[in-house]
Amino acid sequence: MPQETDRKMMEILRILADRSEVLGAKTIAEELRRKGYNLGERAVRYHMRILDEKGFTERIGYAGRQITPEGIKELGKGLIYDQVDFIFSKFEDMMYHTTLDPNTGLGKVVVNTSSFRYDKDLMDIIKNIFKKGIAVSPYINITAPSESEDYENQMEMETICGTTIDGMLLKSGIPVVPKYGGLVKIEYHIPKRFTELIAYKKTSMTPLEAFTDREMTSVLGVLEDGNGDIPANFRLIPATAQDDAITLFSKLQEIGVSGLLKIGEPGETVLGISVDEDMVGIAVIGGIAPLCAAKEAGYDVNIKMAENTVEFSEMELISTPKHIIKKSDPEDGKKVKFILSKAWNLINKVNFDPEIQKGHVIANVSYLDQKDFEEGLNIFDQVMASRPEYCTSKYFQILPGPDGKKGLATVCSLTIDGILTKKGIASTPQYGGILETKGKSPRFIELTAYDGSSLDPHEIYLSKGLTSVGNSLKSGGRILASLKEIPYVARPEALDILEDMGDAGFSILKMGKPSELVYNAKVERYHVGIVAPGGLNPVAAIKEAGIPVEAKAVETLMDISQMEEF
CATH class of the missing domain: 1.10.10.10 (Winged helix-like DNA-binding domain superfamily/Winged helix DNA-binding domain)
Incomplete structure (x- = not known):
């Protein structure tokens, strides 16, 4: 109730x-x-x-x-479990309200809304990306200051969202299933494959929002030499609807809407994503690509995905595009690698025994420049010493890195799944998240599922600067944490094992009761949730201090006897 x-x-x-x-x-x-x-x-x-x-x-x-x-x-x-469900329903709502008629050019389309301060160079970048056709459509709405106004004022730009394509397919009577948002690698102007993906139904943030950080996209690279990573989304339709979909895309292109990267044959892998034999995959450029280019150039741009619907006929042409992205090659057999597959293989190899404190654990490895390492290590030590409960384990290791860098290895929280599994308890990694520690009770404010993501969720949150581990050392802040589930019947035995793990220098934030919300996160019926701190929290504190750090989660297996004990 x-x-x-x-x-x-x-x-x-x-x-x-x-x-x-x-x-x-x-x-x-x-x-x-x-x-x-x-x-x-x-x-x-x-x-x-x-x-x-x-x-x-x-x-x-x-x-x-x-x-x-x-x-x-x-x-x-607020209700993070509700937010995870809400994100997909939001896209379904936008699809339903799409009414564009491809024959007349009249009707509503879904738009992304981006805000930024006016700058001539910024506008030139955006226009240039539209001019090269790296967008769903060159039609935009823009609220700009008049010549008599201060050009430092904030302005908004509405760009057509890829969800419009889903809405158009639906309005044509074609069943459509939005599956992923992610990044597509472009090589010499040719789309090759998705390199990163997040499932629409498995996250509290819109999938493409996860990839809008300037360090993740390289739209400007595609503009300059034809090589880079651009935002894109992927959906499925029935194989029997392929011809109708091709006809629809042809009509949409005539009125200036498309952004099509590839539509596959029945059962054909599309840009590295496997497709069932009775389905067809469709990949479309993300409507936020021009704004991602502006962010790459260092401009402060706030992007909101699938924010509204507007009348297409009232939008203005920003530039007549000359498309530089070419037709995709035949599939090369390389598939998108999902993080959970990698995680399960490492979980299987965990053999750490908390009673004798020996064995192998899963490690994250983060790299810092030599000149920053001493300062970063001081921050690392501060977190480990003052808030050990926010660190997966007391064990760490300093490693040599590439190009003269130094590495910091920390124990990954997926090690806990491995230990429980080796004890005969089925432990499943469900979500990586951001846990807000301020207030009487901690609560998750972001969640992204391991299942359906190509990146560890904590890497995404680090890249977007969503943590405030430094603040949590004294008062409330935002830390990385993960949610895993075990069968409720195994709870008593798991409590004993987790107690042994605590004695061995591991940290568990909470174990819930059967089917109980754990820090506001929903657990499946007949299961129990376990929340563990992220092994990258000390590294997040280093990044918060403005020190460049390359964080890699779920990276390798390490013998704990070769690690140092804090």
């Missing part, structure tokens, strides 16, 4: 945030009914009073309530 109450209150906050106006109980109750919640006006008022008390909403006279800045923050990180 408490979980359901929280969910209803989150929906009320979403309604207030979406409408951006003062709403009364009657209007909110009507909106809730559309979402499947049968709540009367009296019940809505009851929930609103609770939200008022928490500071998430405020009453405006007799007109109703509006959401507060604190409410907007809470909406972004």
